[in-house]
Amino acid sequence: MTLSDTRKAASPTPQDSYVRIRSWLRDLAYGLRFAAFGGREGWIRNALTAAGVGLGVALLLIASSVPHIMDNRDRRAEARAPSQQQYYGPDGERPGEPSDTSVLWADASTEYRTDIVNGLILRADGARPKLPPGVDRMPGAGEMFASPALAELLASDEGRLLAQRMDYRMIGAIGDTGLLDPGEYFFYAGSSTLTLGDGVWRTASWGGPAAESLPYDPVLIVVITLACVVLLVPVAVFIATAARFGGDRRDRRLAALRLVGADAWTTRRIAAGEALFGSALGLTVGLAVFALARLFAGSVRVWELSAFPADVVPLPRLAAALLLAVPVTSVAVSLFALRSVVVEPLGVVRNTALRRRRFWWRPLVPLAGLLLLLNGNTFNSRDPSAEVSPFPIAAGAILTLLGITAMLPWVVEALVGRLRGGPLSWQLATRRLQLSSGAATRAVSGIMVAVAGAIALQMLFAGMHDSFNRTLFENRVWDQLNVSSEYPSKALADRMTEELGRSRGAKDVIATIRTVVSHPNRESTAGLTVGDCTALRKLAEITSCADGDTFVVHAHEDRRQNDWIDTTARKGGVVLLGDEERAAPWTLPVRSPTVLGNKNAEGWENTGVYATFGAIDVRDLASGMTLALVPLNAGVPDAPEHIRNAAAGIDPALRIWSVRMTERDARYESLQTGLLAAASATLGLIAASMLVSQIEQLRERRRLLSALVAFGTPRTVLAWSVLWQTAVPVVLGTVVAVAGGLALGAAMLALIGKEVTRWWIFLPVAGVGAGVILLVTLVSLPPLWRMMRPEGLRTE
Amino acid sequence: MSIGHTLLALLESGPRHGYDLKRAFDEKFGHDRPLHYGQVYSTMSRLLKNGLVEVDGIEAGGGPDRKRYAITEAGITDVATWLTQPEKPEPYLQSTLYTKVVIALLTGRSAAALLDTQRAEHLRLMRVLTDRKRRGDLADQLICDHALFHLEADLRWLELTSTRLDRLAAEVRP
Amino acid sequence: MIPEGSLLIAEDLHKTYAHTPALAGACFSIHPGEVVAVLGPSGSGKSTLLHCLAGIVQPDAGRVRYAGRDLTALSDAERSALRRTDFGFVFQFGQLVPELSCTENVALPLRLAGIRRKAAEQVAMEWLERLEVADSGSKRPGEISGGQGQRVAVARALVTSPRVVFADEPTGALDSYSGERVMELLTEAARSSNAAVVLVTHETRVAAYSDREIVVRDGRTRDPDHSL
Structure with missing residues (x-):
């Protein structure tokens, strides 16, 4: 050593x-x-x-x-929010004191087609107003700062209708610091007439807590x-x-x-x-x-x-x-x-x-995932306010998806191992897979998770979309726009009837003032609707009506609610106009016929006390809203935009809302296409990798291929075997992925208490899978042809 | 190995003295066993008797035998016949075959054809042996295999030689 | 000088691969039931000659005639069909499909000829028995020895009862004992079914199983019986 x-x-x-x-x-x-x-x-x-x-x-x-x-x-949202939002109302809440730097503002947000356009109308109280972020001066009356995206929209053909609504002179762009993102539609418009009250607020500075975020x-x-x-x-x-x-x-x-x-x-x-x-x-x-x-x-x-x-x-x-x-x-x-x-x-x-691969643990993974998804969670769709922890859901989904990956190699191996007989090309392919299905399966399993995920997500969104859709189609809300302001005004209601009614987009206008009446003991309330006879007739089954009349309107089926109304609105008795501290008293005339309400677009009756303008002085109302229901004129394209334009002509601060069907549809569509595109892209990448291993394999078998050709094997037999060799794993993979995706999707829908509406949603993805098979085979053919030449037999 | 054919072939390039012949032979073929003068003279007198060579002249005043020999037409034919005749395939033929190849190269005859002929003869015998082996018992098989291995070795040598003919030709024909 | 009664005849074949001449005037003929060895140093064009004779490669010039038909005039599909029915092939290695069992490999040409799987595998089993490799029937080529593999290949070459078997260095990857056994079985089986064998080899002991040999040198053939 x-x-x-x-x-x-x-x-x-x-x-x-x-x-x-x-x-x-x-x-x-x-x-x-x-x-x-x-x-x-x-x-x-x-x-x-x-x-x-x-x-x-x-x-x-x-x-x-x-x-x-x-x-x-x-x-940035916080930075541009008015820091003090003080409301001036009849209750005597104190308005912010005007100062040299304070600013009056009103929310003038609107919608244009599928987009939201946010904006404020501003008026400076003094000479040195505090400026919101992104602008260098106050817009004067009739002037506007707009975000670059909005400016572009207004200048374009597409924004023509919006430009009519926002009739301001553009004096500059809002800087990035004043915008949430570069694509946001946002504006500041100036006014010289804005006065405190009626939806107008005063702020001393900018930057405060942004609008309260709701719990998720x-x-x-x-x-x-x-x-x-x-x-x-x-x-x-x-x-x-x-x-x-x-x-x-x-x-x-x-x-x-x-x-x-x-x-x-x-x-x-x-x-x-x-x-x-x-x-x-x-x-x-x-x-x-x-x-x-x-x-x-x-x-x-x-x-x-x-x-x-x-x-x-x-x-x-x-x-x-x-x-x-x-x-x-x-x-x-x-x-x-x-x-x-x-x-x-x-x-x-x-x-x-x-x-061989061991089997026993593989199905446990997705099963555990599904169980976790379905049972392991505290979430309860009947009690939507219950707290939800995302972790069990995430863990369940992860396990299910990974389980699909774990199952696939085994499924391929188990099924391929049982394949017998068939034509020669089929035999060549299946034997090859029996011997080594690893590479093909691996390539496939990568996509299969993506495909299963895409299918599950598509199902989830389709289920949500359809359940939403069904509710809507039963109720016909989507062809109506609601225009409202947050204060009661007869003048406004009249202007709405007049001006909105003139708009091309409106089929009808039902403008009323909505608020509540309460029992003097303040233990019960009922709705109060004030309008002219024409409007009231459309809301309830009123046969005869003259100015000065009053009615009590009942629901069709709801006994309890009707009792409640009668308890509050006793004919000949006193009610309070509103539920505030200093609500004015008012006597419901004895001659107030009880009638049934008409079901409105949302599917319920507007009940309570109905009064014509002659019966009640709107100025006595402490609070309330002026609301115009505007059924759309279905034949006019962009009907909602025409109505919004007309509304903006009355007051840019009017609130306009609708259930935004079109937008949801568009979003849903884009989601579908997006998911399909992503799945296709992944499949494409997998196709490329399958192709590489296919060609590698062919090259290694050059000698064998030449020998097969030497003793007379037709090329088509070999071409078919290449096709089978790609097709079998992809088809099996797609089947597993579709099954897994559908299971996961169904579990996800069950989790949020929706039904599965589209079992066939996997079809496009399966179609792409078939395309991959064809593509890989077609591209493998030229090298296959090359490898089959007799040169492959040469040893030298 | 046939010394007579070899000496005859050496004369094809021109008449030589007996002494020259011995020197040329030793140089090309007699690496380890040079010829005795006696062998040369006895061989030459046999060839003379058979009419394959003739005496071209006698150098004056020299040693015991200063005869100069030249090859006759019959001698040339004899060399050609010898070269085209395959040797009986038997072990340890190399020296004869080598001599024949060199002679063929020296005399401008086809060494490749010579080798092909010899190979065919070898193969003929191998076929016979292979056939006997297939029919025979184990003893026959073993005996035949022994012979086959030797023949195969010779054939390998033939193959090797045939691939190196060009180099060999360059060496023997300076 | 073409002998009478030849089954397969080639005259003055020329073939060049990318500027390298592989055949430059090769001739060939073979009788039914005859075993002809094609000898020659490596690179001399032996394999190319075999490929031309079998109709795998088209010669640039010259003609190949088989049973009275001009092979060089046939289309690729016709030649493929001919190879399927009339010819058998044994190569040095790499000819068995590694995924298929030996029986399935032997049955392959029969199945290409349209025979049903069961029947084809039945015949294949018989041939495996004749070549003394019946035990390997259910194994894959990767699981048996080289000698056994070549016997399986011989069985596959003979299973269609071809009239000509082309064997390109069939024993090249075997030791001499296995090689001789393969040659014995091949020539015996061929003789008994009167099939001609074209045997390309560089081993003289293998060539000794032939009836006659021809030598290819620099793309030209020499038939020792007719030269000189």
């Missing part, structure tokens, strides 16, 4: 560890070299991995930027959680599969290394080196795509959200975790995939069968 031997046997010295690190680095460098100089196919594989990982990374970076985007939006709807939490999971899990799975694109060849290379004497750990390190190269490439691509996407953040608007490029900054911790997780994942996946190579190098080289 020499001196150095003794030393080696003893505890490791720094020199030893130095040597070990050197050999480790050498192994990693080998891997990098294999990856970087793998010839043309090597680069195709690298490009695919880079594209796959890159897209995933970019998506995740964007997702991790969302918190920052939302924070900055909130910050539990259904919304469920939906958002599921959407996040369904969108992000496939990305993670996809990154993992992308690390193994074209892995068959690599497996064989490593197995060969193993055969010439590389030990298991050396082989693993070399594989790690290769994986690192791919993921590094992917990270680079991902960062580049993200940087590029950032630039376009402002020009994309999804669900009325957009972002300033400067806001698209990933949370540092999330980004760091991501940049670390990607290489770690791909190395881990590669090492995991290497098991068979390390254990049975000969099996890989000689193409003999490997051990």
